[in-house]
Amino acid sequence: MPVRGKHRSKKANVITRGMIAAGTGGIALALPLVSATGASAATPAQAPQVAKTAHTAVVPNVQLVTYKVVAGDTLSKVAQKYPKSGGWKKLYAANRAVIGDNPALIRPGLKLTVGTKSLGTTTVRTTANATSAVAKTSATTATTAVQASAKTYANNLDGWIKESLDVMAKAGIPGSYDGIHRNVMRESSGNPNAINNWDSNAAAGIPSKGLLQVIDPTFQAYHVAGTSMNIYDPVANITAACNYAAKTYGSIDNVNGAY
Template structure:
């Protein structure tokens, strides 16, 4: 999504949760990779008054980030404090946390956090065929996906189906190959968006203001996360063009 600035004019839609839409006429909003959030989340991040923090052990799952975990458990000091508390286990790069890694989390939401940390993933369920004969898609959370481009697209499509966002495998794949050649860490540091301080990122080259405005709830708040990037881009394309399938060039 380079050059012609497809993401420079975010629009509001039903899936926006308190995000600030940034237009071309205003100052560019640069969101840090792990610390970015929007107004409603910031309001929720205030620690509960007079309630001491309690430590628990959290096991990292696919799609997690330090920001998401810190936000979920109201960690005082946010993801940076969570990183400092677990630096020996995480290593030098806070963006790289792997499934199975155990983190020490200090939270004020003790009861809810302990319950969630102890919960096991729900087993995958087969598609349900109701009386009308039309099969219903199994929720994305109940499935497992390959950690590659095919798996990312299929997981994104299931989430999009749940949220009512249009798009097809072929439409997503075609645009990914044009924008990033399938590299989820791709970043454009040379076009007009980059010059304004909002470089295009990820599989579908989304700039931070557009990601903030069209982020799909239930996906990591990280523009480099493959599934979050795909769903946000498709959400934007649906609002602007009707569907990602209608996009055949820079958008």
């Protein structure tokens, strides 16, 4: 890309959530019955009472832990930092969609779901009739919240584009999957480590780098908060380039050649 056309930049979180369940109790009221044949009221009949013995349900308050990989990290090192992760094999199994098929390759900036840490528990007191409903609701809510906060992406071009689009949506940066994919394939053929050492930018000492061939000044100027500061990081590179394209051309979708 020429210098004038190489100015681009932008989860995580790769964000954690807490969950607390609350219970409710109920009581039944007894109503007096009036005899149809007598002038005075009969002894009030007691309606069946809800069992007064309280049942308790202990609901864990959980916060998802996300770890951002730094240079020199290995799954073993990360597992040692978080003993409750269950070791590197369990850590890999939980993050395989993000890491890919080779557990030995984890790139800086990658976000791993290490596990959860307990923030204590909430004891919910309920009547016998309400216990099962409350417990079921609590479990459903907890499962839904954890699943929503643990969104992962494949460690390939498809996953990088999808993660970038989610970051872009939060930052208000326009662009589509097709627009990004088309430009990535033209600029780097999908190689996140691509570098141009022969054009005018390279001659000026600022070669174009990464999936969308961004020069360093452009990346720094249009970097999007929440993404890696490594220009070769696929998500950071795509997002910064799309941010630049949005400011210059309205959207990456409008870019069909060197920019």
